[in-house]
Amino acid sequence: MKASAQGPTNPSRAALADRERQSYQRFLAAARGYWANDMFAALRRHVAVEVQVNDPAGAGRDEFEAQVKNQPTYQLFAWFERHLQRMRYSGPRGLVAGVEARREHLAAELAQPLPQGLLELDPDMDQPAYYTACDIHQHPGGVGADTLAAYVYRDAVRGGVVGKSTLHERFTKQLTSRCRPSRVLDLGCGFGRSSHAFAAAFPDAFVHGIDLSASCVTVAAHETPEALRPRMRFTQADALASELPANDFDLVTSTMLLHEMPEAAVHMLIAETGRLLVPGGMVAHLDFLPPSDPLLRLVYEGHAERNNEPYLLEHSRIDLASAYKAAGFRSVEIHDFAEDEHARTDPPHSWRLPWKIILAVKEEA
Numbered sequence: 421m422k423a424s425a426q427g428p429t430n431p432s433r434a435a436l437a438d439r440e441r442q443s444y445q446r447f448l449a450a451a452r453g454y455w456a457n458d459m460f461a462a463l464r465r466h467v468a469v470e471v472q473v474n475d476p477a478g479a480g481r482d483e484f485e486a487q488v489k490n491q492p493t494y495q496l497f498a499w500f501e502r503h504l505q506r507m508r509y510s511g512p513r514g515l516v517a518g519v520e521a522r523r524e525h526l527a528a529e530l531a532q533p534l535p536q537g538l539l540e541l542d543p544d545m546d547q548p549a550y551y552t553a554c555d556i557h558q559h560p561g562g563v564g565a566d567t568l569a570a571y572v573y574r575d576a577v578r579g580g581v582v583g584k585s586t587l588h589e590r591f592t593k594q595l596t597s598r599c600r601p602s603r604v605l606d607l608g609c610g611f612g613r614s615s616h617a618f619a620a621a622f623p624d625a626f627v628h629g630i631d632l633s634a635s636c637v638t639v640a641a642h643e644t645p646e647a648l649r650p651r652m653r654f655t656q657a658d659a660l661a662s663e664l665p666a667n668d669f670d671l672v673t674s675t676m677l678l679h680e681m682p683e684a685a686v687h688m689l690i691a692e693t694g695r696l697l698v699p700g701g702m703v704a705h706l707d708f709l710p711p712s713d714p715l716l717r718l719v720y721e722g723h724a725e726r727n728n729e730p731y732l733l734e735h736s737r738i739d740l741a742s743a744y745k746a747a748g749f750r751s752v753e754i755h756d757f758a759e760d761e762h763a764r765t766d767p768p769h770s771w772r773l774p775w776k777i778i779l780a781v782k783e784e785a
């Protein structure tokens with residue numbers, strides 16, 4: 421993220437630019453709502469009428485997909501997804517420019533002192549090649565490139581489904597009846613929302629969040645409410661080789677991490693999770709797996725390209741249940757997950773990501 425040489429120079433121009441940016445972002449959010457609801461409903465209707473293929477989920481899949489891709493409604497739907505996301509991040513009213521305009525103020529927030537041990541950075545850490553290969557989500561430079569990149573990510577998720585606090589609360593609620601961990605590790609903790617939700621859901625647990633991005637763990641530490649600080653830690657570390665002690669956690673979790681990794685990395689992460697968990701400890705991921713409905717599957721696979729999700733298709737092909745069993749886990753479960761109280765999974769009224777909860781228990785012996 422580069423500083424703008426021509427940004428507003430006096431406070432009133434800066435305030436005006438900020439208001440313009442905010443209304444532009446509100447417009448994009450409304451357009452995104454139209455895309456996910458009305459446009460998706462139109463796409464479903466048009467496909468039902470115009471596309472007639474036998475066995476669209478099996479032998480007729482290629483023909484079905486070719487016919488859907490030929491529909492103007494699909495092409496418009498795809499164009500909206502790609503370009504609304506680009507407009508959100510880039511350009512003079514994009515989120516990157518918005519954070520740049522607040523650089524001084526945000527940097528001052530991050531300069532505030534933190535309690536000893538809440539944040540550990542590793543400036544010498546090597547980032548895996550897969551992580552820097554692409555501007556994931558169309559976020560220029562990604563969440564690891566700049567000290568303030570986590571604020572761009574935070575602004576991006578606000579207002580969307582993945583930005584709702586209920587997402588993480590609903591996930592942790594599914595786990596409170598299944599386990600009572602005393603030590604939780606949150607892999608790929610981002611700017612801390614998932615880790616904070618675990619600390620709130622398990623009031624007796626110590627929660628440790630790790631992420632490759634120095635910006636993410638720094639913002640996560642600063643955003644940690646006072647009351648949670650004594651039993652939280654954020655560390656810049658690689659979930660594939662964390663260098664944390666073995667057999668030290670009774671719950672290892674991640675939210676929206678697995679689909680951002682190539683297949684080989686997912687297998688490394690499963691092995692590392694097995695090393696970190698105590699025998700009988702549980703792993704719980706909230707992530708995406710491909711839907712079986714042929715139209716939803718096509719839209720999901722197209723989302724990989726349109727949203728810059730370079731490993732989503734690879735991730736879709738991994739047999740996670742077998743991978744966990746082969747790595748010494750038992751009781752593997754994969755469930756649908758409704759991200760909010762209105763989410764309908766079958767059939768959906770609007771376009772939604774195919775959320776899944778993936779659970780497994782490390783063998784005792």
Ligand SMILES: C[S@@+](CC[C@H](N)C(=O)[O-])C[C@H]1O[C@@H](n2cnc3c(N)ncnc32)[C@H](O)[C@@H]1O
Pocket residue numbers: 548551563564607608609610611612613614630631632633636657658659660674675676677680
């Ligand atoms: C989509 S974000 C999810 C953040 C957070 N869990 C949440 O729910 O808001 C994925 C995060 O995984 C991190 N990540 C990707 N690969 C990683 C790895 N090998 N080790 C640690 N973190 C990783 C990214 O930096 C990013 O912050």
